[in-house]
Amino acid sequence: MNKIKTIGVFTSGGDAPGMNAAIRAIVRTALYYNINVTGIMRGYEGMISGEFIPMSRKSVANIIQRGGTILKTARSEAFRTKEGRKEAFEQLKQHNIDALVAIGGEGTFTGANLFIKEFNIPIIGLPGTIDNDLLGTDFTIGYDTAINTVIDAVDKIRDTAESHDRLFIVEVMGRDSGLIALRSGIGVGAEAILIPESRTDIDALFKRLEESRSDKSSKIIIVAEGDKIGGFEITEMIKEKFPKYDTRLSILGHIQRGGKPSCMDRVLASRLGVAAVEALLNGRKGAMVGLINNNIHYTPFYNAIKHLSEADPNLLKIVNILSL
Numbered sequence: 617m618n619k620i621k622t623i624g625v626f627t628s629g630g631d632a633p634g635m636n637a638a639i640r641a642i643v644r645t646a647l648y649y650n651i652n653v654t655g656i657m658r659g660y661e662g663m664i665s666g667e668f669i670p671m672s673r674k675s676v677a678n679i680i681q682r683g684g685t686i687l688k689t690a691r692s693e694a695f696r697t698k699e700g701r702k703e704a705f706e707q708l709k710q711h712n713i714d715a716l717v718a719i720g721g722e723g724t725f726t727g728a729n730l731f732i733k734e735f736n737i738p739i740i741g742l743p744g745t746i747d748n749d750l751l752g753t754d755f756t757i758g759y760d761t762a763i764n765t766v767i768d769a770v771d772k773i774r775d776t777a778e779s780h781d782r783l784f785i786v787e788v789m790g791r792d793s794g795l796i797a798l799r800s801g802i803g804v805g806a807e808a809i810l811i812p813e814s815r816t817d818i819d820a821l822f823k824r825l826e827e828s829r830s831d832k833s834s835k836i837i838i839v840a841e842g843d844k845i846g847g848f849e850i851t852e853m854i855k856e857k858f859p860k861y862d863t864r865l866s867i868l869g870h871i872q873r874g875g876k877p878s879c880m881d882r883v884l885a886s887r888l889g890v891a892a893v894e895a896l897l898n899g900r901k902g903a904m905v906g907l908i909n910n911n912i913h914y915t916p917f918y919n920a921i922k923h924l925s926e927a928d929p930n931l932l933k934i935v936n937i938l939s940l
């Protein structure tokens with residue numbers, strides 16, 4: 617055991633369902649090991665401005681089922697500057713915080729990496745993002761809930777699409793990643809799935825629509841937000857090429873980030889929260905804790921934030937076989 621007496625916990629970047637379950641697990645594990653926990657509000661923003669709150673077993677009661685994050689979150693511009701990070705470090709010192717658990721995604725871990733290099737403070741990360749775009753974990757906290765939200769919404773769109781014999785383009789979140797689109801697209805039986813990891817070949821899409829069974833009364837195309845062409849443009853192109861289709865665009869937006877976390881996300885957050893605190897107590901730092909093949913793994917921040925450059929070819933193949 618090393619000399620950690622107080623751990624600071626914060627959520628940062630886009631929120632994700634299951635962040636509260638993670639906060640609960642971190643607080644209760646730390647208290648179990650007789651370590652104090654301080655909550656840092658609004659991520660790095662609150663660290664800089666000194667928005668700290670003491671955490672107790674009670675302060676995390678009744679939150680495991682709640683979406684969002686009780687610690688709030690932000691994307692901090694100030695923390696990108698050296699002065700901002702220095703101020704944050706001063707605040708941590710003043711409040712006797714000697715280690716951190718950061719719950720977030722790529723931006724959060726990029727900041728954490730710099731912070732460790734400059735001030736040598738121990739930080740362990742938990743993957744909290746609906747995008748599932750971090751290496752070193754099969755799934756990120758929030759992803760399972762988000763894809764279930766998507767399939768719930770698209771099932772409803774399917775009802776109206778069937779009634780009107782319509783083609784729907786549905787744009788889902790994922791600025792740099794098509795993983796929400798890919799998995800939810802398979803889950804709703806999409807005609808095609810367009811993602812940033814592979815070049816969108818509009819002629820291939822047209823061919824697919826031409827070849828698709830004429831007795832299908834509804835068609836769904838899932839487009840990731842980060843697709844190079846984008847949902848709006850694709851809708852316009854399809855309308856022009858296939859005037860016979862009654863085509864509509866639906867952008868699901870931020871409903872994908874809200875809602876009660878699924879059981880998968882609650883359990884994932886709980887397991888990773890416990891592992892994060894134990895890792896700090898065992899002297900680990902600068903790594904994200906994740907789950908690979910159901911086992912805990914630690915991945916250095918600089919590896920966790922490297923992007924997957926291609927989508928799983930097995931999933932892509934499934935789409936092609938099943939959607940005809």
Ligand code: F6P
Pocket residue numbers: 630721745746747789790791792841873
């Ligand atoms: O990173 C999660 C995410 O929901 C992305 O999928 C999306 O592109 C982005 O956040 C939207 O962020 P904001 O809510 O800040 O506009």
